Amino acid sequence: MESHTVxxxxxxxxxxPNSNQEVTKRIQKAADSxxxxxxxxxxxxxxxxxxxxxTLAHRKIAEPLALDLLTQHQGxxxxxxxxxxxxxxxxxxxFLKVPVVDTVEASISLARLYESRFTIVTTVEAMVLRHSFFDK
Structure with missing residues (x-):
């Protein structure tokens, strides 16, 4: 008798974390691909x-809303x-007991595999040095 594992x-x-539906659709398309x-x-x-x-004001609005989504979608x-x-x-x-990553952390980790020095190109300079990944 053959056993099949599903x-x-x-x-x-x-x-x-932003409300831009077009960006959300593009992220879904990229993930699916x-x-x-x-x-x-x-x-x-x-x-x-x-x-x-x-801006920091945008972040103060977005962060609790993102946390609400995470709380509502555990598992x-x-x-x-x-x-x-x-x-x-x-x-x-x-509160989540599984991996949680952000795209910057993943990108920086990959960059560090190849080089000790790298550049971040952004239009929001204030966000670069605030990232908690640089605290490590």
Whole structure:
């Protein structure tokens, strides 16, 4: 008798912390195009968040909304914060017991594999040195 194991796809929740639906759709399309069949992603964004997060005031609005989404959607195998900031990372790691990464942290980790020095190009200079990843 042959035994077949049914594998449940790994589930990743990706949060776009701004309210820009076009960006959210693009993130979903990108995730769908690169993930293998054993992994599925859902991309969400808070509707009341700023359309773009470019200032500390924007961050103060967006962060609690992103945390609310994470709180409401527990049970995923991993989480990604899709933004150029560490919005909700520290707080979410305290209550989610699975990997939580942000796109900057992942990008910097990859860059450091190849070079000890690298450059970040952004239009929001104030966000670069505030990122918690530079505290390490």
């Amino acid at each position: 594998c449940t796809p790994r589930q990743i929740l990706i949060i776009n 690169i993930l293998e069949s054993d992994c599925e992603a859902l991309v969400l964004n808070p509707s009341q968040s700023p359309n773009a997060i470019e 995923y195998d991993g989480y990604v914060m899709a933004c150029f900031d560490d919005i909700a990372i520290k707080a979410s790691r305290r």
